[in-house]
Amino acid sequence: MHVSSLSLRDFRNYATADIEPGLGSVVLVGSNGQGKTNIVEAINFLATLGSHRTSIDSALIRQGSDAAIVRVNLAHDGRTILLEAQLNRNGANKAQVNHANAKLRDFPRYISTVIFAPEDLMLVRGEPSGRRKFMDDLIIQRTPRLAGVVSDYDRVLKQRNTLLKTARVKDIDSGNLGTLDIWDERLVALGTEITSERRRLLADLSGPLGEAYEAIAGSDHAVSIDLKPSIDAPESAAAYAEKFKNLLETGRVQEIERGMTLVGPHRDDVEFGLNNLPAKGYASHGETWSYALSLKLSAARLLRSESVLGDPILILDDVFAELDSARRERLAEAVADFEQTFITAAVAEDVPPQLMTQVFHVKKGTISYEIPAHD
Amino acid sequence: MYDGIVQELIDELGRLPGIGPKSAQRIAFHILQTESFDVSRLSSVLVEVREKVKFCEICGNVSEEVTCGICRDPRRDPTFICVVEEAKDVVAIERTREFRGLYHVLGGAISPIDGIGPDDLRIRQLMTRLADGTVMEVIIATDPNLEGEATATYLSRLLKTLEIKVSRLASGLPVGGDLEYADEVTLGRAFEGRRTVS
Numbered sequence: 001m002h003v004s005s006l007s008l009r010d011f012r013n014y015a016t017a018d019i020e021p022g023l024g025s026v027v028l029v030g031s032n033g034q035g036k037t038n039i040v041e042a043i044n045f046l047a048t049l050g051s052h053r054t055s056i057d058s059a060l061i062r063q064g065s066d067a068a069i070v071r072v073n074l075a076h077d078g079r080t081i082l083l084e085a086q087l088n089r090n091g092a093n094k095a096q097v098n099h100a101n102a103k104l105r106d107f108p109r110y111i112s113t114v115i116f117a118p119e120d121l122m123l124v125r126g127e128p129s130g131r132r133k134f135m136d137d138l139i140i141q142r143t144p145r146l147a148g149v150v151s152d153y154d155r156v157l158k159q160r161n162t163l164l165k166t167a168r169v170k171d172i173d174s175g176n177l178g179t180l181d182i183w184d185e186r187l188v189a190l191g192t193e194i195t196s197e198r199r200r201l202l203a204d205l206s207g208p209l210g211e212a213y214e215a216i217a218g219s220d221h222a223v224s225i226d227l228k229p230s231i232d233a234p235e236s237a238a239a240y241a242e243k244f245k246n247l248l249e250t251g252r253v254q255e256i257e258r259g260m261t262l263v264g265p266h267r268d269d270v271e272f273g274l275n276n277l278p279a280k281g282y283a284s285h286g287e288t289w290s291y292a293l294s295l296k297l298s299a300a301r302l303l304r305s306e307s308v309l310g311d312p313i314l315i316l317d318d319v320f321a322e323l324d325s326a327r328r329e330r331l332a333e334a335v336a337d338f339e340q341t342f343i344t345a346a347v348a349e350d351v352p353p354q355l356m357t358q359v360f361h362v363k364k365g366t367i368s369y370e371i372p373a374h375d
Numbered sequence: 376m377y378d379g380i381v382q383e384l385i386d387e388l389g390r391l392p393g394i395g396p397k398s399a400q401r402i403a404f405h406i407l408q409t410e411s412f413d414v415s416r417l418s419s420v421l422v423e424v425r426e427k428v429k430f431c432e433i434c435g436n437v438s439e440e441v442t443c444g445i446c447r448d449p450r451r452d453p454t455f456i457c458v459v460e461e462a463k464d465v466v467a468i469e470r471t472r473e474f475r476g477l478y479h480v481l482g483g484a485i486s487p488i489d490g491i492g493p494d495d496l497r498i499r500q501l502m503t504r505l506a507d508g509t510v511m512e513v514i515i516a517t518d519p520n521l522e523g524e525a526t527a528t529y530l531s532r533l534l535k536t537l538e539i540k541v542s543r544l545a546s547g548l549p550v551g552g553d554l555e556y557a558d559e560v561t562l563g564r565a566f567e568g569r570r571t572v573s
Contacts, residue, residue, distance in 0.1 A: 145559035
């Protein structure tokens with residue numbers, strides 16, 4: 001799919017902005033703080049219902065306004081879909097698909113994006129929570145139904161942790177915690193489903209990841225990707241559920257003491273291997289970059305191979321400035337066959353020339369299209 | 376901000392569920408400016424409702440007397456009890472005119488986050504009602520969300536020890552709707568709960 005028009009009202013620093021990008025690479029150039037990233041953030045918001053920069057929706061609404069509007073025309077295979085989202089400072093957000101009222105949470109069925117950003121380095125170097133989010137975002141993109149499973153799991157976890165905390169405060173002995181069993185049952189059922197999907201994702205990602213790493217780093221470094229589950233159980237869902245249930249039972253006293261759930265998918269991690277060593281702690285800065293980019297590239301290729309809507313829209317947010325010229329070239333080559341790629345850069349020279357086909361200049365919240373020079 | 380009492384009115388209205396600051400302001404000005412609006416009637420109803428309406432001693436439904444109209448009605452079948460979270464749910468089920476048994480209002484669902492455990496719900500009263508053996512079937516009609524399901528599971532385990540049939544309302548496709556517009560979770564549930572027709 002690709003964005004054939006994008007229109008913003010009172011979004012971030014834009015009072016109004018309208019662009020009509022074409023296929024291929026779309027470059028947004030401008031100094032820092034002018035609003036390049038805000039454009040791609042708006043597109044990404046529709047696909048992920050969140051921002052890669054903030055967790056507060058109201059930060060997306062222009063200061064002094066009550067509502068922001070993002071309107072995107074998507075085209076795929078000769079069909080177009082119009083998605084409109086109105087983010088309200090007070091009250092619920094509104095959404096329309098082809099002018100008919102819809103739910104914002106249904107948008108990810110129509111649009112999918114893969115965003116590459118400097119923060120991706122933290123996927124490799126940072127805390128496990130970032131890697132869990134990477135997995136969960138992808139399993140939801142593959143199977144939208146799982147959004148409900150993931151959010152239900154989080155809610156059960158909260159309910160259960162609150163119960164464990166009150167049990168500690170009120171000093172109830174563990175045999176009396178009648179309702180804990182019920183939350184355990186839900187936690188195990190939902191957790192087992194999440195773990196199965198994560199395993200399936202990592203298995204399907206491992207081939208494309210190896211290819212992507214080779215494409216970006218220019219050589220094969222034996223990359224591997226393994227789930228480090230907090231519950232060590234055989235692959236089968238039934239065996240996992242059984243082990244999960246047992247661990248909750250045997251760990252109950254300790255869980256009450258700590259007032260939290262100590263096992264489950266919320267404590268999983270992923271180990272990224274490079275030359276048979278964990279990338280975290282062993283990879284150089286350049287290798288970490290290659291790894292982070294390959295993770296996103298392989299995710300994009302996996303989504304492409306499964307989607308009925310065509311390619312996900314790629315977003316390369318301030319990425320080229322961080323890369324050496326060899327990696328820039330190879331990344332440019334790797335994204336060249338995607339339907340549409342948005343690129344933001346402070347300096348046009350950072351972007352490989354073959355990607356400079358459509359250039360928009362962004363300055364203080366206004367966007368101007370650079371007429372391509374013909375030679 | 377408005378002066379004194381006007382702002383106070385807006386604030387009070389804004390505390391009601393489902394009323395945001397803008398609606399509160401609109402209602403406040405309606406009360407202030409509309410001549411035909413009978414304030415004394417509204418205020419007396421508000422006072423009266425708090426004085427008169429109690430909760431039925433048997434089922435927990437709202438009632439102007441010690442027991443509610445449904446519990447007093449001799450035509451209702453006392454062998455069925457439908458367990459719901461709120462009195463609102465009784466009204467919803469009554470609208471169907473399908474159910475002729477009695478109700479039991481729990482007063483919420485199990486939710487540790489909101490500080491609600493089994494002891495905060497009218498579960499003990501339910502067990503007392505079931506003790507004399509009149510009831511043949513308990514229909515659990517809590518909401519089909521996490522907390523409602525947790526409450527249903529808790530109740531069904533508790534009732535397993537008694538010789539009473541326990542059932543749960545089915546989840547599935549909305550009648551008169553289109554299959555293609557059903558969300559995956561609902562459709563999935565409908566598959567799980569499918570029935571043999573021949």
